[in-house]
Amino acid sequence: MKKRRKSLSYAKWGYLFILPFFITYFIFSLIPMIDTVRYSFFEYYRSGIKEIGPNFIGLENYISLLQSDMVKYGENTLILWLIGFIPQIVIALILAAWFTDVRLKIRGKQFFKVVIYLPNLIMASAFALLFFTLFSTNGPINSILMSIGITKSPIDFMGSVLGTRSxxxxxxxxxxFGNTTIMLMAAIMGISMDVFEASDLDGCNSIQRFFYITLPMIRPILAYTLITSIIGGLQMFDVPQILTNGQGNPDRTSMTLIMFLNSHLKSKNYGMAGALSVYLFIISGILCFIVYRMTNDNDPDGSKAAAKKRAREERRKGKR
Known part of the structure; x- marks a missing residue:
């Protein structure tokens, strides 16, 4: 009788290797997240040296936020995100299509990749401080404009709504835009060259190839880019915080939701801050779900649509 070989299972080693991640996530993410939701149902703030709460008040924090300027700050966040994201995705798509087009024979692609990615390596706080210095009334931009005779007096870029938001x-x-360009380039390079060669044989020009082949085939990366950009837009804080000195000037038109959240944390109003965090979580979840549903293609080869069409035709024939 042959002895049965004892099967070896290495699953326990896999669980052992991923255990540190789950421990870290549980301690530093999951517990604070649950605690944030718990605080959102309590009155918990500091008035002078006196600490009020925590006293359970139910949904009052959520109702108070809806009656506050939260909606206005949400509109500010959306406008600031659109001003930055629309040119970002357009320029990134154009550059990615150019750099991956073998017919253009662009030299020094690696150099250009490094150059367009460099701003992504600079800290946002340093970037904001640089722009604050450049575009101040006594800054070099105003000096250049006045020296060449374009303006006679300094332009207060940060004194107008359009200037600050821009x-x-x-x-x-x-x-x-550099990070987005690199990701889109990787997605386009993942498309088989046979597809592009077939399109050339069919007489497609560059514009037709871009809209009918490239864009549909990089849809998953576009969805990922849009979702991460939405999450990043909702978390917009450091740039407007430094540029407007935390005031959201002029007239709080540059105040974002995270700046509003930070003001509650500075005043030690943890209940309101927790409720606002829950609102942000819900909003980001809804927006990401909508984007995913809009960009997800469950029938990339058209087989499901063809099957449904055949089924409808068979039902019609059966009725006759």
Whole structure:
């Protein structure tokens, strides 16, 4: 009788290797997240040296936030995100299509990749401080404009709504378009060259190839880029915080939701801060789900649509 070989299982080693991640996540992410949700249902703040709470008040923090300027700050966040994201995705798509097009024969691609990615390596706080210095009334931009005769007096870029929002959008664009370009280039290079060669044989021009082949085939990366950008936009804090000195000027038109959250944390109002964090979590979840549903293609080869069409035709024939 043959002895049965004892099967060896290495699953325990896999669990052992991933255990540190779950321990770290549990201690530093999951517990604080649960605690944040718990605080959102309590009155818990500091008034002078006196600490109030924690006293359970139910949904009052959530109701108070809806009656506050939270909606206005949400609109500010959306506008600032759009100003930065729209040129970012457009320029990134154009550059990615150019750099991956073998017909253009662009030299020094590695150099250009490094150059466009460099702003992503600069800290946002340093970037904001640099722009604050450049575009201040006594800064070099105003000096150049006055010296060449374009303006007679300094322009207060940060004194107008358009100027401040444009600067914030420009900084977000410069910091992130390089990273987006590299990701889109990787996605385009993952497309089989046979597809592009077949399109050339069919007589497709560059624009048709871009819209009918490239864009549909990099849809998963576009969805990922859009979702991460939405999450990053909702977390926009450091650039407008430094550029406006935490005030969201002019007239709080540059105040974002995270800056509003930070003001509650500074005043030790942990209940309101917790409720606002829950609102941000819900909003980001809903937006990401909508984007995923819009960009996810469950029938990339058209087989499901063809099967449904055949089923409808068979039902029609059966009725006859």
């Amino acid at each position: 600067l914030i959008g420009l900084m977000n664009f410069l910091m992130w």
